[in-house]
Amino acid sequence: MRFCLGKICLFAALALAASFRSYAKETPTSREETIPTEEVEQQNVLTNAIEVRHLKPEQADRPYHVELEGVVTMSNSRSLVLQDASGGVYIHFRTPPGQPQPHPGEIWRINGITGAGDFSPVIYATDARFVRHGTLPEPIIPTWDQLLGGSLDAEQIEIRGVVIEASKSRVKLLTQGGATTILSDSFYPLPFEAMTDEEVTSLIGCLVRFRGVYASSWDISIGRVHPTEFHLGNAVMTLEKPALENPFAATAAHAKDLLGFASHLNALEPVKVTGLVLYTKPPLFFLTDAEQGFRAICRKNCDVVPGDQVEVVGYSQPGGPSPILQEAAIRKIGRTKMPAPIALHADEILDSRFDSTRVRLEATVLSDSVRQNERILECNSGNHHFFAYVPSISDSLVPLEKNSIIRLTGTYLSNASNKISTSSNLFELRLQNKNDIEVLQRGPWWTFQHTVILITILCGALLLAVAWVASLHRTVARRSKELAREIEERESLERHRILEQERSRVAQDLHDELGSGLTEAGFLTALMKNPEISIKDKDGYLDQLRQVCHSLVSGLDEIVWAVNPRYDSAEDLADYFSLFAPRFLNLAGIRCRLQIDDQIPKIPLSPHQRHAIFLATKEALTNVVRHSNANEVILAISVKSTELLIRITDDGSGFTPVDEQGNRNGLRGMKDRLEQIGGNFSIESTPGIGSTVHFIIPLKGIE
Incomplete structure (x- = not known):
């Protein structure tokens, strides 16, 4: 039976051709507008279709002038295809009014210019002439x-x-x-x-x-x-x-016979093979006829399962690891038990001739997981890596430990295109259920995955610890700033308190030291102004006034020294005592011998400390002047470790413990003053020989 393309109506073609001729004469095409005629004429004229077909798009758009003669192989109202001995080319052409439309099999001469076209170079015809009747060229049988x-x-x-x-x-x-x-x-x-x-x-x-x-x-x-x-x-x-009325009436063959179908005459003829279904993955089915495994591609709804005996009708496809019947139809004819598996050794595990056959092999488990309702075992057998797939079931599965040794029974599916392959990962195993897995030896419980999980947990804990330490560090820094601020405020308050205390002390000293002296000086001055008092008495009052003034000057000097921050170190204290003691004792006619270390450090002393040490020392010297009848006093000052040592020794009459009890107020005053600044007081006295007073004052801030 032969069906031919009908001819287009002649009148419609003439009308379309007339309209195109009118349009072509009066209005040039867009390509003619963009390409000047004189530029086209300067190009070489192309006379073969192959020359046009070989043009690149940018070359075809230059454009080139074409004069081509060939047979029309296709035509319609807007275009035609012309083929010469070198090939065919697509031509944009509208038949002018009064001109016959080209028909397939006619020979025409075309003049025009080239264009890039949508896919391949084309010709925009400017003139077309019928030459003669011809025949269609022999067709190409394409690869x-x-x-x-x-x-x-x-x-x-x-x-x-x-x-x-x-x-x-x-x-x-x-x-x-x-x-x-x-x-x-x-x-x-x-x-x-x-x-x-x-x-x-x-x-x-x-x-x-x-x-x-x-x-x-x-x-x-x-x-x-x-x-x-x-x-x-x-x-x-x-x-x-024509098609077979009953597809299953096709020629019967064995699966191994499909490997010999190489002739072009019978490759497209249907063939029927009887086999047993091993595994289904629609539209792909894996079967065996007990001698050879094969595959079938069935795009229809084929209600078959592993274990079904079936007839398969399809068209043999060359290549592949096993014979393939494509566009197959499958019909169930019975059911039988699965064939005994073939035992595979490690050296033949990549032989693709086992494709679509039931095999058994031993392997080592690398991983066991479930994805998309399928259990996937990653295994290794010898040096070959592969995957085994098992349909997942609803009840929970106990995964196999890594390095477990198992025996697998299933359908061998090769991914290689040749018969023997030396590459890995070129096959997989499809199992029917979990019973096809036999555990020979379970692997160790502790696996690399557990190690990774443990390391991950430890790293997470470490990160949390680092975050906690960072947070704690920020908290400590914030609290340190707050404490520093609080300490600074407290120190400021303490300095203010000490300053107020020092001001009160200075005021008290001024009142005690200068107030009474000034009052006495006022009385003496008033007596000297009294005319009833004799000149002799006034001279005595004048001597008393001079002594009072001298005492006031000394007291004022002591107060100024105590509060002057320029003299706030132990060294300054020793220097001041080296001046004060000889002056104080010489007024009483007592010699003063100094024993002061040359290396007394500049350790700072507060005004309160200096004042307390000075008053205690002055009290000791006053006791020597008043009670000892001494001729000489030794004042020794030194620093030992973190303590300031002051020793006052006289060669006076000394005293007994009874005398000490009788004069305890002065001694107690010295002791109280030193205890206020954390110091110690002791006294040694021998009647007839003299006394020695010891002051021990701790020094703060010694490095």
Whole structure:
């Protein structure tokens, strides 16, 4: 049966041609507007289709002038395809009024200019003339790579295959190289206009030949060819062999016979193989006929499960690790037990001849996990790495420990395209259920994963500790600032208190030391002004006034020294005593011998400390002047470790403990003053020999 493309109405063609001629004469095309005529004439004239086809897009847009003669292989109201001995080319052409429209098989001469086109270079015709009647060229039998790449664009081709899908908009063919689709539209219609939908559908399973002008299915938006899809211009179809009424009446064969199907004459004929289903992964089915494993690709709803005995009808596909029946139909004919597995050794584990067979092997577990309702065992056998898949069940699974040794029984699925492979990861094992796993030796409980988890926990704890320490550090820093501020405030208050205390002390000293003396000086001055007092008495009062004034000057000097911050060290204290003691004792006629260390450090003393030490020392010297009858006093000052030592020794009369009790007020005053500043007081006295007073004062801030 042969279906031909009908001719377009002559009157409609003439009308369209007339309108195009009028348009072409009065209004140049956009390409003619952008390309000056004189520039085109300067280019070389192209006379072969192959010269146009070899132009790059930027070269075709220059443009080049074309004078081409060839046979029309396709035509419609807006274009035609012209083919000469070198090939075909697409031509934009509208038939001028009064001119006949080109028809396939006629020879025409075309003048025009080149253009880039959407997919391949094209010609914009400026003049077209009928030459004579001819015949269509012999079609090209395309290879599979040519169909995928679109290199046959605008060429007359013929394609042979079995119809596996058919409608008025497309037809899908199973060819020697694979499945391809011929599309139909208004410019490239398939020869199905005169057929009903049922007649088109009845073509499924028929062996047919399609002949026409190849046009790639080009996606302008992404700039790519749709592989395995194309159009045919001026398409005709020839029915070579009708479909079998009963697909399972096809020629019966064994699976191993499929490996010999290499002839182009029988490669597209259906064949029937009887086998046992080992594993299903629709649309892929893995089967065996007890001698050879094979695969079937069934895109229909095939209600079969492992263990079913079936008949499979399909078309043999060359290549692959095992024979493949594509576009298959499967029919269940019974059920039987699974075949005994083949024991595999490590040295033959990558042999793809075991594809689609039931095998048994030993392996070491690397990991055990569940993903997408499937349990996945990552295993190693010898030096070969592979995965075993088990359908997951609802009840909980106890995962296998790493390095467990197990024995697996399942269907061997090879991923290699050749028969023997030396690469790893080229096969997988499909198990029916967990009973196909036999544990020979469980691995150690503690695994690397546990180590990673422990390290992760420890790292997390360390990070938390670091964060806690950082937070604690910030808290301590904040509290330190607050404490420093509080201490500073307290020190400020303490300094203020000490200052107030010192002011009160100075005021008290001024009152005690100077107040009474000034009062006495006032009385003496008043007596000297009294005229009733004799001159002799006034001279006595004048001597008393002089002594009082001298005492006031000494007292004022002592007060100023005590509060002067320039004399606030132990060294300054020793220097002042070296001046005060001789002056004080010489007034009483007592010699003063000094024993003061040369290396007394400049350790700071507060005004309160200096004043207390001075008053205690002055009290001791006063006692010597008043009670000892001494001729000489030794004043020794030194620093030992962190203590200031002051020793006052006289050669006076001394005293007994009874005398000490009788004069205890002065001694108690010295003791109280030293205790106020944390010091110690002691006295040694021998009647007739003299006395020695010891002051021990701790010094703060010694490094």
